[in-house]
Amino acid sequence: MTLTTRRFSLGMDRFSGLYLWALFIIVFGIWTPDIFLSMSTVHSIASAQAIIAMLALAAMIPLCSGTFDLSVGANINLATILVVQLQTVQHMNMWASIVITVATSTLIGAVNGFVVVVLKVQSLIVTLGMATIIGALMVIVTNGSQPLPPTSEAWTNLTQRTVFGFQIVIVYMIVLALVVWWVLEHTPAGRYLFAIGGNAEAARLAGVQVGKWVWLSLIGSGFITGVAGVLYASLTGPSLTFGGALLLPAFAAVFLGSTQLVGRFNVLGTIIAIYALATGVKGLQLVTGEVWINSLMSGVALIGAVAFAGWRQRAVAQRPAASTVSVEPRADDRRGASSPIITPSTESYAPLEQATTSETVPDRRSR
Template identity: 35%
Template sequence: MSDPTVTEARKTVAGSASSGITGLIIRYGEAYTLVGLMLVIAAVFSVLPATSETFPTAANLRIVIANQTVLAIVALAAFIPLITNEFDVSVGANLGLASILAASAMSIGVPWPVALCIAAGVGACVGVVNGLLITWAGINSLITTLGTSIIIHGIVVWKTNGVSIVSNIPPALTRFGSGAVFGVPLPLFALLAVTIAIAYLAYHTPFGRYMYAIGSNASAARLVGINTKRILFRSFVLAGLLAGLAGFLQVSRTGGANPRVGEAFTLPALAAAFLSAASIRPGTYNVVGVIVAVFFLATLNSGLNLAGADVYVNDLINGCALILGVGLARFLGRNQG
């Protein structure tokens, strides 16, 4: 006859093991749902009669990757303040301003390395303005950056009169923007460098840990001695710097600067930044999640475009993704807590 105590202990261990496996499956399911959906969508468009000849091709893959490099960097720019639960909706407008000023400089003979510094500097200056208004003037980040984006739009229209700048862009720059090595688009290497740098900053430096601490509980962060104003200010400056770099990369991709280009980046960038909390590290805004979200949306939009969907469908998808991202971030954040 078996000992009842031993039997009960075995049941407890078995139950704990089963619960642990179930929990592991749920965690992995939450972390990689977006990746799985992206693969399913790609498979559907690969066999759909309307897109089976164009979607699953190396040429389309290169186009999708190259086209998303700028957006991914802008999404990382939006992601930085989002870690602290603050919003920067001026990243798209900032990109547009940086691209216009960089292209204008090159059009009068300024070398492209100097134009790159101009774009980065302009983006960082916009970040400085945002950071000061938010941290020292105490204005809400959403209101501040929305106002900034409107002001930037006025500056761009004043500077360009609504006309694109396409003259004297160095051929070496446009070759980089449209070129490839062994079939890999060259702008992807720029994106990889930025992604690695931001991932290191977010996960392996005190600055990154402080940002996450502020995002988790700003009051508690202040109580333990974190200078929250300084961290928030720096996060907006960094977001502006990244937006400026993205603007310069956009010039290399298109061979010029369109005064309305910033508008096309704002909503998709915010949608990807919010959706990052639904992928890889559920409930937490994260770097790899941003990249996954960008290419998830790109895969869906590319397939729909090749299938002949109307242009407005992309806006519907990006808007829904933004709402979904915010909802999932809140839901998963509560579960993680």
């Protein structure tokens, strides 16, 4: 048999987000225990980050296929304005307004997909240009003035009713996260997206319809962004400028989350990153009273996450082979009482960032 020697590890390469989160709780819990260690702070962090978490999930889906969607910030802004305008200006029913708004955001994702897949334009350029177009459309639709929010009780209760002391928007976020997790981790669609993101040409040769799945990922991103925009409008009211402010925290959480747990884009890692960063930001704001802490933390997290992912990939590629020993009983010992013959051997490590063959090269029969 073969025995492999392993060194004890704290898992800093996979669980650093959890350690950082715990560190923030301990430090600020000691620093300002009366304010920080209170249920009001917990409720505030949980509710305030729910929409950012949804937007991060929207951005993460196309990133799994190696595609950027920088229009999610402008798209969520448009959704917020549109769902309010339809109710207050056009006097439409709340649910009809929500359906039209989500359909519009989904259509924007479909247009992005068309330009990326059919016209062969880089996703970074397409979605950045789409964000600028959406910004212009919002100014035209609103005439540069912020619309008044709907006043119906049903609209307010959509996100602000409480469940176990938390606003129900937290429940929406958890349900959405579970759905996205299931799709990415337990369906062929998720395997195809990760295969395309790992090596699009290899995935194409394996029979994956690369263009189709990239297009669908952008459509899914638009759909989730529309839902997040509707919920933001109900939670905090309409705004003409908030979307851009959510873009950086969302991408920072996605890239920081990609360094957690499994070494690639994943739902749980993204959620951990969002709430770990939010906990640190909240603690610093309580201590310093400064409002720029959020932007600073998001920028540092984005740069640090990308740098850490690159460092880990290089470290894994250069990691020496694990030392193993093969233990074989002597041939002339029928009872196995004599000393074994020990011969050294080596076992190479596969990079953590690379999926196994069963994950990255989908089986044609599963389609």
